Amino acid sequence: MTAVRVTGARVLADMLAAYGVTHVFMVPAVLRRTFAEMERRTQIKRIHTHGEKAAAYMADGYARASGKPGLCMAQVVGALNLAAGLRDAYLAHSPVIAFTGGREPRTKFRGVYQEIDDVPAFEPVTKLNATVDAVERFPDMVRQAFRVAVSGTPGPVHLQFRGNEGQIDAEEADMEPLVEPEFSRVPPFRPEPDIERCRAAVKLLQAAERPVIVAGGGVRASGAARELVALAEVLGIPVATSLNGKDSIPGNHPLSVGVVGSYSRESANRVVAHADLVCFIGTTAGGMTTHFWAVPKIGVTAIQIDIEPEALGRNYPLQVAVLGDARTTLARMLELADPSTVSKRKRWIDTAQATCREWHEKYRSVMESNAVPMRPERLCAELTRSIPGDAIVVVDTGHAGMWMGGMYDLRAPAQSYMRSAGHLGWAFPAGLGAKCAAPTRPVVAFTGDAGFWYHIGEIETAVRWKINAVTIVNNNGGGNQSKRGFDRAYGGQQTEQARELWTYRMVNFAHIAENIGAVGIRVERPGDLAPALREAFTADRPVIVDVVTDIEALAPVAVA
Ligand SMILES: Cc1ncc(C[n+]2csc(CCOP(=O)(O)OP(=O)(O)O)c2C)c(N)n1
Ligand SMILES: [Mg+2]
Numbered sequence: 001m002t003a004v005r006v007t008g009a010r011v012l013a014d015m016l017a018a019y020g021v022t023h024v025f026m027v028p029a030v031l032r033r034t035f036a037e038m039e040r041r042t043q044i045k046r047i048h049t050h051g052e053k054a055a056a057y058m059a060d061g062y063a064r065a066s067g068k069p070g071l072c073m074a075q076v077v078g079a080l081n082l083a084a085g086l087r088d089a090y091l092a093h094s095p096v097i098a099f100t101g102g103r104e105p106r107t108k109f110r111g112v113y114q115e116i117d118d119v120p121a122f123e124p125v126t127k128l129n130a131t132v133d134a135v136e137r138f139p140d141m142v143r144q145a146f147r148v149a150v151s152g153t154p155g156p157v158h159l160q161f162r163g164n165e166g167q168i169d170a171e172e173a174d175m176e177p178l179v180e181p182e183f184s185r186v187p188p189f190r191p192e193p194d195i196e197r198c199r200a201a202v203k204l205l206q207a208a209e210r211p212v213i214v215a216g217g218g219v220r221a222s223g224a225a226r227e228l229v230a231l232a233e234v235l236g237i238p239v240a241t242s243l244n245g246k247d248s249i250p251g252n253h254p255l256s257v258g259v260v261g262s263y264s265r266e267s268a269n270r271v272v273a274h275a276d277l278v279c280f281i282g283t284t285a286g287g288m289t290t291h292f293w294a295v296p297k298i299g300v301t302a303i304q305i306d307i308e309p310e311a312l313g314r315n316y317p318l319q320v321a322v323l324g325d326a327r328t329t330l331a332r333m334l335e336l337a338d339p340s341t342v343s344k345r346k347r348w349i350d351t352a353q354a355t356c357r358e359w360h361e362k363y364r365s366v367m368e369s370n371a372v373p374m375r376p377e378r379l380c381a382e383l384t385r386s387i388p389g390d391a392i393v394v395v396d397t398g399h400a401g402m403w404m405g406g407m408y409d410l411r412a413p414a415q416s417y418m419r420s421a422g423h424l425g426w427a428f429p430a431g432l433g434a435k436c437a438a439p440t441r442p443v444v445a446f447t448g449d450a451g452f453w454y455h456i457g458e459i460e461t462a463v464r465w466k467i468n469a470v471t472i473v474n475n476n477g478g479g480n481q482s483k484r485g486f487d488r489a490y491g492g493q494q495t496e497q498a499r500e501l502w503t504y505r506m507v508n509f510a511h512i513a514e515n516i517g518a519v520g521i522r523v524e525r526p527g528d529l530a531p532a533l534r535e536a537f538t539a540d541r542p543v544i545v546d547v548v549t550d551i552e553a554l555a556p557v558a559v560a
Helices: 008-018 030-039 054-068 078-093 117-127 135-150 195-207 217-222 225-235 266-274 324-334 339-365 376-386 399-407 427-437 449-454 459-463 481-489 496-499 509-516 526-538
Strands: 004-007 023-026 044-049 072-073 096-102 127-132 157-162 172-175 211-215 239-241 258-259 275-282 302-306 320-322 393-396 416-419 441-450 469-473 518-523 543-548
Touching: 004 008, 008 030, 008 135, 008 172, 008 266, 023 054, 023 427, 030 044, 054 078, 054 096, 054 416, 054 427, 054 459, 072 078, 078 096, 078 117, 117 127, 117 157, 127 135, 135 157, 135 172, 195 225, 195 275, 195 302, 195 320, 211 225, 211 266, 211 339, 211 441, 211 496, 217 225, 217 324, 217 416, 225 239, 225 324, 225 339, 239 266, 239 324, 258 266, 258 339, 258 399, 266 339, 275 324, 339 376, 376 399, 376 469, 376 526, 393 399, 393 427, 399 441, 399 469, 416 427, 427 441, 427 449, 427 459, 427 469, 427 526, 441 449, 449 469, 459 509, 469 526, 481 496, 509 518, 509 543, 518 526, 526 543
Parallel strands: 023 044, 023 072, 072 096, 096 157, 127 157, 211 239, 211 275, 239 258, 275 302, 302 320, 393 416, 393 441, 441 469, 469 543, 518 543
Antiparallel strands: 004 172
């Protein structure tokens, strides 16, 4: 390939297409000429949304569902809305690339309409935050954006293009739209671990009587679930996951003990707390996953496997640290593992399974409850049974994260699970982005009503672009995760008036959905859930399932 005289717009459109980008998410108007070139020269769908934050969340859902960078864009006045939306991607290590319009050297500091210096706001939510001020820099900066987004621990990148709408894309230079296909998805490389460290890790696991694996989002980023489950089976090791790593092992696997940490399942916390060895794989072992470093306790014998050297030992002192790609490392460990040592852990596996059975017994009555208004536990149990075997499940935070993290089980290795890393309102737009990335797979977003209100306007985007995701709204007419906190703030029991701080009108979201052109299904009785879900999964439009649940139902708090 040789350089030819072309516009930045053409280079950008051609490069995004060559990197395999199928959708971009934005609020206009930014990079207008690039969008015109996309239409003329590529198949890329230009999804314009009702807010920049939703666009960023859609790009994030797209990225987490596909492993490919998700692209979102905004003009200068929308840039900080976009930056706000990158925060969850940053916390979740999701490869999102954000393009914004930026300042002209000729006019900056003169009170240009709508303009501030946006660049600093992107600093805490990106791995690379850069400006593109000369059109001949388009090719190398776009390559660097992709390279950084997917490499090592993935994460967001921001490029600010000169001109409030990125008008620099109209300029010409001699350019070559060269792309590096290896950086079009996560992971670009699979670094081999030091084999002696693998040997040491396997030796420690084989000598342990009560080991447990804690699998995180790095396992899903690496596509290492199969190797993880194989190693657990060969050595007889129970597996807990972080919320971000929930799809590392199906919930019905005999070695699965559930999600550990704060938004967790009691069985997982109990097993991890009693382990004599914890093997962290692809997790930072942060506050959410360890219930603020109480589960397991700091000082437990620990192994950690990660692609990022700086993560190794950050939160738990380690006996063995292994630097490498999760899938490659687990495959090497599998080659070294001695299956005959499994008998040593038979009692421990029995104990772990008994702990799981106790958990099921404890929650059986609420999971089977026919109460009206419905128990959220019953809704989760119904979703475990009804969600298709190849679905992508996208879950909001707060109680949504607690209910689904703790009570819902994946039933098949082909099911995927993605969760908000803390931002209320993330799941609905992220689910739409996931559906764009995987149009042939069922996508099910789960959110509370407070979470759904944030970006409710995106129902229209879903209808307009035929993004046929199914969104389940756990509708209790309030943000009831806040209830416990306000009880405490009022010294035990809050006043009746305090409820105005966290309750909303009880609205029929199915009516709103129908009005906008989606399918709306309202469910008030537990018995109607299964047929409603069957209808939802066969609809050829976006679906909102509005499930009315009990506002007094509180998710169980973590056990330490
Ligand atoms: C951006 C953001 N703001 C505030 C919060 C704090 N928060 C967590 S859960 C919650 C209420 C959730 O209500 P809803 O989605 O209706 O779920 P419910 O608890 O009622 O099941 C709030 C306000 C948050 N997580 N993210
Ligand atoms: Mg609610």
